[in-house]
Amino acid sequence: MTGPAARDEVLARIRTALGNSAPGGRAPDADPVPRTYRTSGELGAAELLELLAERLRDYGCTVRRTAPGQLMTAIGEALDRRAARRVVVPPGLGLTGLPAGTEIVADEGLSPAALDAVDGIITSAAVAIAETGTIVLDGSPGQGRRALSLVPDYHLCLVQASQVVALVPEALARLDPGRPLTWISGPSATSDIELDRVQGVHGPRTLEVILVEPEQAGQPGTPAPAS
Amino acid sequence: MSTFLGIPTAPRGVGHLRGDEPFPVAARKALANTQLRRNLGKATSTIRAKRAAVVAELPDWEELREAGRAIKAHTMRHLGHYLTELESQVTARGGTVHWARDAIEANRIVTDLVKATGADEVVKVKSIVTDEIGLNDALAGAGIRACETDLAELIVQLGRDRPSHILVPAIHRNRAEIRDIFLREMGGVDPELTDTPAALTEAARLHLRRAFLSARVGISGANFAVAETGTLVVLESEGNGRMCLTLPETLITVMGIEKVVPAWRDLDVFMQLLPRSSTGERMNPYTSMWTGVTPGDGPQSFHLVLLDNGRTAALADETGRQALHCIRCSACLNVCPVYERTGGHAYGSVYPGPIGAVLSPQLTGVEDNASLPYASSLCGACYDACPVKIDIPSLLVHLRARHVEETARAHRVASPEAVTMAAASWVMASPARWAAAQSASRLGRALGRGGRIRRLPPPLSAWTAARDAPEPPRQTFREWWRKERGSRP
Numbered sequence: 001m002t003g004p005a006a007r008d009e010v011l012a013r014i015r016t017a018l019g020n021s022a023p024g025g026r027a028p029d030a031d032p033v034p035r036t037y038r039t040s041g042e043l044g045a046a047e048l049l050e051l052l053a054e055r056l057r058d059y060g061c062t063v064r065r066t067a068p069g070q071l072m073t074a075i076g077e078a079l080d081r082r083a084a085r086r087v088v089v090p091p092g093l094g095l096t097g098l099p100a101g102t103e104i105v106a107d108e109g110l111s112p113a114a115l116d117a118v119d120g121i122i123t124s125a126a127v128a129i130a131e132t133g134t135i136v137l138d139g140s141p142g143q144g145r146r147a148l149s150l151v152p153d154y155h156l157c158l159v160q161a162s163q164v165v166a167l168v169p170e171a172l173a174r175l176d177p178g179r180p181l182t183w184i185s186g187p188s189a190t191s192d193i194e195l196d197r198v199q200g201v202h203g204p205r206t207l208e209v210i211l212v213e214p215e216q217a218g219q220p221g222t223p224a225p226a227s
Numbered sequence: 228m229s230t231f232l233g234i235p236t237a238p239r240g241v242g243h244l245r246g247d248e249p250f251p252v253a254a255r256k257a258l259a260n261t262q263l264r265r266n267l268g269k270a271t272s273t274i275r276a277k278r279a280a281v282v283a284e285l286p287d288w289e290e291l292r293e294a295g296r297a298i299k300a301h302t303m304r305h306l307g308h309y310l311t312e313l314e315s316q317v318t319a320r321g322g323t324v325h326w327a328r329d330a331i332e333a334n335r336i337v338t339d340l341v342k343a344t345g346a347d348e349v350v351k352v353k354s355i356v357t358d359e360i361g362l363n364d365a366l367a368g369a370g371i372r373a374c375e376t377d378l379a380e381l382i383v384q385l386g387r388d389r390p391s392h393i394l395v396p397a398i399h400r401n402r403a404e405i406r407d408i409f410l411r412e413m414g415g416v417d418p419e420l421t422d423t424p425a426a427l428t429e430a431a432r433l434h435l436r437r438a439f440l441s442a443r444v445g446i447s448g449a450n451f452a453v454a455e456t457g458t459l460v461v462l463e464s465e466g467n468g469r470m471c472l473t474l475p476e477t478l479i480t481v482m483g484i485e486k487v488v489p490a491w492r493d494l495d496v497f498m499q500l501l502p503r504s505s506t507g508e509r510m511n512p513y514t515s516m517w518t519g520v521t522p523g524d525g526p527q528s529f530h531l532v533l534l535d536n537g538r539t540a541a542l543a544d545e546t547g548r549q550a551l552h553c554i555r556c557s558a559c560l561n562v563c564p565v566y567e568r569t570g571g572h573a574y575g576s577v578y579p580g581p582i583g584a585v586l587s588p589q590l591t592g593v594e595d596n597a598s599l600p601y602a603s604s605l606c607g608a609c610y611d612a613c614p615v616k617i618d619i620p621s622l623l624v625h626l627r628a629r630h631v632e633e634t635a636r637a638h639r640v641a642s643p644e645a646v647t648m649a650a651a652s653w654v655m656a657s658p659a660r661w662a663a664a665q666s667a668s669r670l671g672r673a674l675g676r677g678g679r680i681r682r683l684p685p686p687l688s689a690w691t692a693a694r695d696a697p698e699p700p701r702q703t704f705r706e707w708w709r710k711e712r713g714s715r716p
Binding site for chain 2: 006007009010011013014015016017018028029031032033034035036037038039055059112113116129131132133134139145146147150151168169172173177178179180181182183184185186187188189190191192193194195196198200201202203204
């Protein structure tokens with residue numbers, strides 16, 4: 001830690017620069033920011049999920065839509081297609097009945113090298129933003145610590161319809177800033193060479209999302225009534 | 228080192244805020260590099276189109292810009308308050324906050340922190356502020372290797388080169404050049420490596436994987452720091468940021484004091500403005516937000532270094548302070564006709580383009596970057612593109628005036644600009660003198676070719692060194708009026 005000298009001097013410079021003298025500067029006035037931007041979306045539930053799916057696909061994600069009753073089948077298909085045999089499943093995800101031949105790897109403090117050796121990771125999500133095609137993880141028991149969804153090359157993310165909001169401000173209002181948050185909008189990518197987009201750099205090169213829609217909203221993939 | 232209201236600017240001899248030569252000299256060299264101009268033209272036009280498309284999608288873009296401007300202006304007026312609030316929130320959540328008056332102090336703090344861990348290598352997220360202070364050189368001086376992990380920063384580091392763009396630092400390199408750099412510098416690269424961006428990216432992935440998985444110390448900058456909650460925010464694309472912010476035991480974040488924002492809900496605004504303005508995406512692939520230390524998840528030791536290095540000097544200039552509102556999106560670079568032709572190196576500072584032309588001179592003191600406020604045609608495209616509505620053209624004019632005044636004060640003689648303006652004022656004050664001067668200007672026609680004058684004699688040659696002057700007309704307006712109407716206007 002630096003001594004108090006640097007801190008005091010920087011704060012004194014700020015007071016000099018602003019021409020006021022109270023320590024730490026004057027107490028701020030009430031929020032003077034015009035917040036006339038949109039803070040809630042206008043889409044119905046079905047359109048919201050449709051938009052999220054479209055925006056995720058636009059980033060190169062595979063998106064599956066399913067009802068809770070068919071969730072295990074959908075996960076099985078996804079793992080099968082990927083040929084993922086050894087997958088990390090956080091303890092809080094509560095998945096039972098993964099396809100035969102799938103080895104569930106528990107996170108008992110797996111080293112980065114051990115994580116690098118598994119075929120994939122399955123997590124839940126905290127919230128998803130339709131307009132930007134974003135999934136946010138917050139380190140809840142269904143997601144585990146941040147390294148789990150980072151080092152393995154394949155991330156299968158389960159998003160519940162109730163977690164989907166339209167806009168960025170709606171997502172922020174739902175999130176707890178005290179938790180470690182990871183916002184994911186498609187697989188890792190770079191455009192650093194001649195602005196040519198290359199998908200898949202250091203994060204999982206494949207991101208797959210299963211959208212879980214309530215049964216009463218109709219058959220998977222068909223429009224649900226607005227709520 | 229100069230002072231403004233007695234507040235020191237960024238010290239000389241450390242970091243990368245000053246070029247070796249003035250902008251017009253450096254620009255002339257860049258303009259002669261046709262490869263560079265082709266790369267820049269392609270890159271900037273691609274990003275411009277992407278940005279325009281995603282900005283047009285949002286019906287409330289102008290409301291977001293206005294909110295962004297207001298948040299930043301409010302923050303600057305209460306900067307001390309929000310910094311101390313940030314400090315207490317980060318500390319309460321298990322982080323340690325350090326204050327650095329300048330680059331030298333920040334480098335010493337970070338170097339000491341790394342040394343204390345016993346590590347001799349650090350992994351770095353792309354961070355302009357650590358480049359501003361020359362951190363990698365300072366670490367190298369202490370025997371610590373800094374490994375840049377952003378693909379473009381890696382290309383720049385391996386090529387012993389300088390970044391030339393805020394967002395895409397290797398924008399000046401094409402694929403063939405990058406392949407050559409990788410083959411020469413990376414070690415263990417397949418000699419059959421092709422120059423497709425996918426193959427080059429894969430080579431970088433393999434090269435960096437070992438560094439990530441064994442890293443003990445990560446170093447980052449910050450896009451935002453929320454005072455209310457103590458939350459740090461880093462936006463990125465490749466996942467190298469997540470690797471550096473998550474896997475090491477120790478994380479050191481260096482941020483300029485102007486990056487603090489008051490409240491969590493201010494991210495409503497910036498998480499929409501920044502990705503769309505910067506990469507032209509609805510959202511960048513990855514954003515990490517963390518608050519202090521989370522037991523069992525990520526680095527268990529977190530240090531935040533708050534850096535001044537000339538920022539309080541900029542704050543002291545009530546007009547110039549706007550430059551501190553910048554969120555480093557680089558939209559102003561991509562729309563600037565000057566940047567598009569010269570590229571970033573000509574600006575000499577880690578902050579190039581229009582925003583660099585108003586920020587760098589304020590951080591260093593105007594006399595150390597005196598040519599930058601003139602590196603613009605004042606076309607105003609940067610103002611329109613800026614997501615927080617920084618009035619860059621007005622700032623450029625303001626800094627030109629400051630330069631003229633400070634030069635006059637320093638030399639105790641009138642500057643050429645002051646002499647010229649005084650003469651113009653004397654001429655324009657009298658109709659007779661004005662008419663005589665206009666008639667005399669006709670002599671200038673002798674210098675013209677095709678309506679343009681490409682070179683005037685000294686001292687006016689200073690004007691035509693960087694631009695053509697129009698040929699004066701055969702007849703002045705007054706002469707035409709007298710001929711047509713037969714009387715004085």
